[in-house]
Amino acid sequence: MNYTELLSEALFIRRYNRFFADVETASGGLLTLHCPNTGSMKNCLVPRSPCWYSRSDKPSRKLPGTLEQVTTTFGNRAGINTALPNKIVREALSENLIPALSDYPLIRSEVPYGDENSRIDLLLTGSQRDCYVEVKSVTLDMGSGLALFPDAVTSRGCKHLRELMAMAAAGQRAVLFYCVQLSDVDRVSIASDIDPEYAQTLTKAVALGVEVMAWQCLLTPSGVSLLRPLELIV
């Protein structure tokens, strides 16, 4: 997934509510950007650390740009745009870069499904069984190569797990795909101390046949793409 133009570098100053972040540009000016991540962004908000943003001149937008990448507490680069993982994974699927999900000719995004008014991120069809793929953005850097999910209590995350379990029980493939937008990471685990209910539900989901996979992204100023599968400690 390529940005429309190269990202600009700045210094992260503060995120003063979940939609707005102030940065200091190279020329020393203060710029308010849209923050495309409404989560807690734990370990991703380090004052005066390097960050990168995209510019937009769309007349419909109120802010001049979007915060895309930041530096974590441990000095790693994190992609914080929660809209990107779906695009990145879809792109990788259409290029057959994910061996475990390579036999599906048809890919659709945001398809309504389940009993709780949900939409599945990606529905893969055209093979023997349909494959429901829920993509999660992982940005919680714990240092020493470890990334965790979630970074805050996520009732929607539990809801998505329940929907995936229902799909698996109905005989379809159900996949939870952790898209890890972090540099210098080699394994992913579940933050059971942050959201015990999510951890329990995930254990149940795995036992019921929901497949879980985690891939690291390559983050550059020109774009983000899937890089390699990561060890998953569930």
Next chain:
DNA sequence: AACCAGCGCGACGAGCGACT
């Protein structure tokens, strides 16, 4: 019938005020 533009809505989730 086919296409396009515009509009409305849902999703995202932390925080806050109103209400039970």
Next chain:
DNA sequence: AGTCGCTCGTCGCGCTGGTT
């Protein structure tokens, strides 16, 4: 004290209405 519902900005989907 606990729960509910609304709000923020952006994106993408799906519906509607207009034009060709």
